[in-house]
Amino acid sequence: MHKKIASDAAAAALSSTLLDWYDAHARVMPWRVGPAERAAGTRPDPYRVWLSEVMLQQTTVAAVRDYFRAFTDRWPRVTDLAAAADADVMAAWAGLGYYARARNLLKCARVVTQDHGGRFPDTAEGLRALPGIGPYTSAAIAAIAFDRPETVVDGNVERVMARLRGIETPLPPAKPELTEAAAALTPDKRPGDYAQAVMDLGATICTPRNPACGICPWRDPCVARATGIAAELPRKLPKKPKPTRFGLVYVARHPDGAWLLETRPDRGLLGGMLAYPSTDWTEEAPADAPPVAADWHDPALEVRHTFTHFHLRLALRTAITDAPPARGRFVPRAAFRPADLPTVFRKAHDLAAAHLDTGFPSPL
DNA sequence: CACCCGTGGGT
DNA sequence: TACCCAAGGGT
Structure with missing residues (x-):
């Protein structure tokens, strides 16, 4: 995307300083190739990257x-x-959130396998x-796995650039400006290490x-540190x-x-995930809509959960029944792991299981 | 472009 | 407690 590379001595000195810091302080992570392996010529595996x-x-x-370890243990290659x-x-993704990522992950693995012979494209485009x-x-x-001099811009990079260059434009309007600042520093040597270095610095x-400005490798050139406003940057527009x-939510x-x-x-919230049947989630309390005929109990318990853009309060309903469900399916006890549920339904499960074990007249 | 889409940890 | 925040992408 951003092919502009460090073009002057000042920028080269900055990126060089950060790479030196990275060589001394890089954090160990399961998906990273260590210095010894890299010295031996080992390249990062694009699948793991x-x-x-x-x-x-x-x-x-x-x-x-x-999660990374679980995925790579179970599926060592993209074709797996x-x-x-x-x-x-x-x-396997349950609990990690943003479940569209898992759906797209699988789509992507299948495209790479079927249309690209199991190999990832080696360019950003x-x-x-x-x-x-x-x-x-x-x-x-592209930078980490294929050594391409691409500019990587995430939340860390935006924060570091805003402070280093003293950019006071609020996000998200500042995005182009911050991206340009980052591109001007991207080196053509070791771009992958440099990208990870900026992100490690931000983290x-x-x-x-x-x-921790006192121990920052960029403390001297940092504009925001000089003016004493580092902690205030990047500025952000107010949120809704x-x-x-x-x-x-119905647990039967x-x-x-x-x-x-x-x-x-x-599609939509928690798309593709295993779940307990529930009503729509609306700002007005919805009507009762049980998924199966039963003597439903109201244990007066509530699940509280907060998503990206709303708070949720789910009233629990429980039942024991062998009636054929109008919605959903009975999953045998041995085939069901609560950990396969997204968090809001795992909370409902924990609440219902405790209730079914104690206060509920259960034959189980 | 504005909105949608999770979660757990830090303060 | 309530808010903020994190190595964003899709529509």
Whole structure:
């Protein structure tokens, strides 16, 4: 995308300083090639770079680690992932959030396998055409896996550039300006290490709240540090308040112990995920709409959960019935793992399971 | 372009 | 508690 590279001595000195810092402080991560391996000529595996970058979208390193290991243990190559069942991949992603990423991950693996012979395109443009790969991820894979001098711009880079250059334009309007600042510093040597260096800097030193300017490799050239406003940058436009929505969630068990579950439609919130049947989630309390005929109980318990753009309060309903469900299917106890549910439904499960174990007249 | 789309940790 | 934040992409 952004092919402009460091063109003057000052920019080259800045990127060189940061690469020196990176060589001394790079964090160890499961998807990174260590210095010894790199010295031996080992290149990063594009599949692992891609998988880690998609998992890391809007997500912390700590949250990703175990998922990355689980995925690469189970599906070591992109062709293995392409051959996986949709439900297995969605279940393995459960809890990580932004489930469209998992749907696009699988689409992408299948396109790479079927249309590209199992090999990822080695340019940002080629990568950008794949499902779930946008401006950031295409540049990151091209730089890290294929040594292309692409400019990688994520939230860390935006924050670091705003401070380094003292850019006070608020986000998101500042995006083009910050991207230009980042492009002017991108080196043509070791662009992948440089990209990871800026992101590591943002994650460990140039942090959102209390930046550790005293130990920053860029403390001397940093404009915001000089003017004392580092912690205030980048400025951001105010956000819209989150409304609260309400709904009912139905947890039914068959006398044989099976749970009544459904797979949500591919599009929209929690798309493609395993779930308990529920009403629509609306700002006015919705009407009761049980998925199966039963003597439904109201345990007076509520699940509270906050999504990206609204708060949710779900009233719990429980039942035990062997009636044929109008919606969803009974999943045998042995075939159901609560960890396969997205978090809001895992909360509902935990609440219902505790209730069914104690206060509910259950034959189970 | 504005909006939609999760989650867990930090303050 | 309530808010902020994270290695964004799709529509």
